[in-house]
Amino acid sequence: MHTSTHTVLYDPDGLIEAELPLDRAPYECLVKAVLAWTGPDALAERDYEQIALQLTGHARAVASDVRRRADQLPKDSGPRALADVVLREAEGRLSATPEGTVHCVRARSGWSSAPCVPLT
Template sequence: MHTRSHTVLHDPEGLIGAELPLDREPYECLVKAVLAWTGTEALAERDYEQIALQLTGHARAIASDVRRRAARLPTDSGPRALADIVLREAEGRLSVTIEGTVRCVQNRARLVRALYERLLEAARLQAG
């Protein structure tokens, strides 16, 4: 469907995102920087909100990738069970309203880190 300024795509299976590799390095650097904050940072509330939005969008993309990879693991495996737990937790944490605070941004950063851990483990198990 076309609107005046953009095209709206219907992709209920997430196939478009599955074809696009995630650019991990900038987000890994952002997560590392955010988790190093001591709480004395003096950013504006809207800056914290923007960082949280960036991390939220990336967490959703990683979660989708983790879900696809975990689905290929044996249903009775420990790594699959752990991935399922992390994905359920991610859904709950991503449903929380974003706040313009250090705590909110750091929680999103921890979520991205946990999702990357599950993604890397699932990829390692499938390759090996």
């Protein structure tokens, strides 16, 4: 018989996540490295995919934090309206399937205004 040492948490309101601080430093370093790339593609496709996934995960955590804070603002306030626009744009970009390309990774880092699409 196998017993699990993992506990599954049910947190539909994101209360646990709201209490955890975001560690921005590793992602800031990763974005700086991505923006410093100058030559042709030097990494394997799966490496670019992993970097895009890491940046996407962090961006989703930041967006979730912004959403929680924006929801506390009055519905007719300017800052709330701006947050809604930014969050819709972010969701549009983050919903694109990550591709294993420099272009996609840079799009996930905020460097490019274009979403991740195959460059064919």
